[in-house]
Amino acid sequence: xxxxxxxxxxxxxxxxxxxxxxxxxxxxxxxxxxxxxxxxxxxxxxxxxxxxxxxxxxxxxxxxxxxxxxxxxxxxxxxxxxxxxxxxxxxxxxxxxxxxxxxxxxxxxxxxxxxxxxxxxxxxxxxxxxxxxxxxxxxxxxxxxxxxxxxxxxxxxxxxxxxxxxxxxxxxxxxxxxxxxxxxxxxxxxxxxxxxxxxxxxxxxxxxxxxxxxxxxxxxxxxxxxxxxxxxxxxxxxxxxxxxxxxxxxxxxxxxxxxxxxxxxxxxxxxxxxxxxxxxxxxxxxxxxxxxxxxxxxxxxxxxxxxxxxxxxxxxxxxxxxxxxxxxxxxxxxxxxxxxxxxxxxxxxxxxxxxxxxxxxxxxxxxxxxxxxxxxxxxxxxxxxxxxxxxxxxxxxxxxxxxxxxx
Numbered sequence: 013x014x015x016x017x018x019x020x021x022x023x024x025x026x027x028x029x030x031x032x033x034x035x036x037x038x039x040x041x042x043x044x045x046x047x048x049x050x051x052x053x054x055x056x057x058x059x060x061x062x063x064x065x066x067x068x069x070x071x072x073x074x075x076x077x078x079x080x081x082x083x084x085x086x087x088x089x090x091x092x093x094x095x096x097x098x099x100x101x102x103x104x105x106x107x108x109x110x111x112x113x114x115x116x117x118x119x120x121x122x123x124x125x126x127x128x129x130x131x132x133x134x135x136x137x138x139x140x141x142x143x144x145x146x147x148x149x150x151x152x153x154x155x156x157x158x159x160x161x162x163x164x165x166x167x168x169x170x171x172x173x174x175x176x177x178x179x180x181x182x183x184x185x186x187x188x189x190x191x192x193x194x195x196x197x198x199x200x201x202x203x204x205x206x207x208x209x210x211x212x213x214x215x216x217x218x219x220x221x222x223x224x225x226x227x228x229x230x231x232x233x234x235x236x237x238x239x240x241x242x243x244x245x246x247x248x249x250x251x252x253x254x255x256x257x258x259x260x261x262x263x264x265x266x267x268x269x270x271x272x273x274x275x276x277x278x279x280x281x282x283x284x285x286x287x288x289x290x291x292x293x294x295x296x297x298x299x300x301x302x303x304x305x306x307x308x309x310x311x312x313x314x315x316x317x318x319x320x321x322x323x324x325x326x327x328x329x330x331x332x333x334x335x336x337x338x339x340x341x342x343x344x345x346x347x348x349x350x351x352x353x354x355x356x357x358x359x360x361x362x363x364x365x366x367x368x369x370x371x372x373x374x375x376x377x378x379x380x381x382x383x384x385x386x387x388x389x390x391x392x393x394x395x396x397x398x399x400x401x402x403x404x405x406x407x408x409x410x411x412x413x414x415x416x417x418x419x
Contacts, residue, residue, distance in 0.1 A: 013088060015040045019112065023047050024088075026067065028102040040088065043388060044097040045111065052103040052259070054376040057272030058111060060388040062096050064089045071375035073405045076303075078394040098388040105269045106235055113237035115387050116192060119146035120363055123183055123191040125227070126198030127152040127161055129347040130243065130355070134197055135180070137356025139165050142178050144363045149183035149191060152198070158182045189231055192238045195359065196227065197351075199244040214307060216245050221253040221417075228257035232270035239362070239385075240276045243355045247280030248305040248371040251378040253417050274390045277362065278371030280306025281380040282354035284332055285369045288312045291331040297324055301395070302369060304380050304408040306354070308333060311404050320398035367393060377412035379405075 016023040016034035021043055023030055028047035046067060050056075054071070061067060063081050084090040091097075100107050122145050124135055131152070138148055148165075152158050165180040188194060200219040224242075231240060242251045258270030284302045292299035292314075300315040312329040314321050339346035354369075361368035362385050371378040372390055382393035397405075 013040075017041075019108075021045045021111070024097075026099075028100070031108065040091055042095045044091065044095065046097060046099045048099055048101050049103050050101050052101065052268035053256075053266050055101060055103075056099070056274065056374055056390075057101045057104050057107065058114070058274050058389040059099055060096055060386050060391040061092065061099055062391075064092045067099060073379070073402060073409050075374055075392055076381055076394060076405070077397045077402065096386075096388055100389075101272075103268050104272050106237065107272065109235065110237045110272050110275060113192075114385075114389065118144035118363065120144055120192040121147055121149070121190075122178075122193045122195065123149040123151065123188050124195040124197065125151050125188060126196065126244070127154070127157045128197065128199065129345060130199070130351045131197035132161065133348055133351025134195060134243065134355040134359075135161060135165060137352050138360070139168060139177055139180065140171070141356065141360055143175075144360065145178040148178050148180045149187070150180060151183045151185060151188055155182075188227070189234045189236045189238075193241060193359070193363070194227075194231075194236075194238065195241045195243060195355070196224065197243045197355070198223065214246050214249075217249055220244055220246075220250055224250060224254050225257040228254045228270070232258040236271065236275070238275070240271060241355075241359055241362075242276060242278045242371075243280070245280065246305065246307055247278040247354075248307075248378045248380060248412060249415060249417065251276045251278040251371055251373070252412075252415075255373070256417060273373035276373070276378075278306070278378050278380070279354045279358050280350070281369035281371060282358040283350040284310055284312075284354075284380075286349060286353040287335040288328055288332045291335070292328060295327070295331065297328060299328065301382070302332070302380065303405050305371070305412065306380065309408045309411060310380075311401075311408060313398075313401050315398070316401060317396045317398055320401045322400055325401070375409065375413060377409055377415075379409050379412060 015037050016030055017037050018034040022041045024046050026046045026048045028049040084093055150158055162180050162182050170177050200223055254276050255273055259266050259268055261267050288302050289299050298314045300313045303311040310333050312332050314324040336346040358368045367382050367384045371380045372383045384391050
């Protein structure tokens with residue numbers, strides 16, 4: 013096996029191209045990067061593996077299954093078991109730039125698009141809790157709304173004397189991608205309270221997709237290397253739409269010159285986790301985990317292992333999915349818990365490298381699960397999945413894959 017040093021990384025050619033500036037070295041060192049070349053439209057871009065057998069693992073729900081590590085038979089296998097490694101898909105033209113950007117640590121520059129009910133709630137949470145944030149830029153077409161939030165947010169006292177809260181500044185639209193993280197909360201066509209729409213989230217897809225396309229292309233044009241946090245609904249479907257739009261040329265051809273799939277994460281599952289825990293307590297039922305999209309195809313499991321009970325899990329799922337309708341029945345839009353649980357808190361956990369609920373890419377779709385952002389790439393939480401539960405998850409993943417994102 014041949015290894016190369018490149019910008020402080022140890023590159024190991026797998027099926028990808030090594031930069032001409034890379035220098036051969038005698039042995040591998042940490043951080044180790046396997047340089048691959050996979051079809052970019054369906055495959056991940058930059059992710060962490062914990063054992064060598066994961067290098068070419070099929071991109072299915074089985075990635076979330078906990079597999080027993082096989083005995084290491086080579087020095088390279090032992091190295092990966094000890095240190096972990098990155099798989100970098102050089103089919104994306106910005107792969108090495110994104111890998112370099114992932115090494116950044118706090119403080120982070122954050123920009124937020126959209127100051128409606130959700131956006132204002134997210135901003136409040138980040139202002140009070142965002143110790144990892146150096147500055148929060150805000151943008152909304154309503155300039156008075158921007159000025160109002162800049163004034164009010166900068167007049168908030170810290171909880172502890174001497175604590176520094178991140179300043180809030182108004183951003184021009186041309187400077188939105190001058191940041192480490194872009195939070196997108198803007199939304200069009202949210203059904204009014206009392207409307208007859210059954211799936212409130214999916215009703216917003218087409219208009220929000222079209223609005224997001226201009227931001228996806230802007231991210232492509234400026235070679236954005238940070239995180240695009242998709243918060244507006246339907247979260248999981250819009251993540252994929254942003255990915256596709258950013259990687260298409262003027263003729264609509266996919267070329268892999270935009271955002272890597274892991275640069276986009278969906279933030280809608282956090283509130284589903286919180287709602288599932290709430291209803292589990294109300295119904296005196298056990299709760300284990302949530303998977304899948306922030307919507308009708310959500311999966312709530314009472315347990316992930318052999319204790320999984322499908323009847324209990326289906327009951328929890330139905331209660332959790334209908335939670336937003338319960339708030340709407342009272343005459344209110346349900347945005348406080350989503351703005352805090354799904355967005356503000358989950359984004360901060362992402363920046364801290366902590367496990368969090370969200371939609372991440374694999375196999376041509378964005379699927380809700382627990383993951384964490386590491387300097388080696390996105391790491392999926394692997395669990396001892398019950399086979400019946402895994403079958404439910406595979407059905408949902410297939411539905412997301414087959415969705416007509418351009419229709």
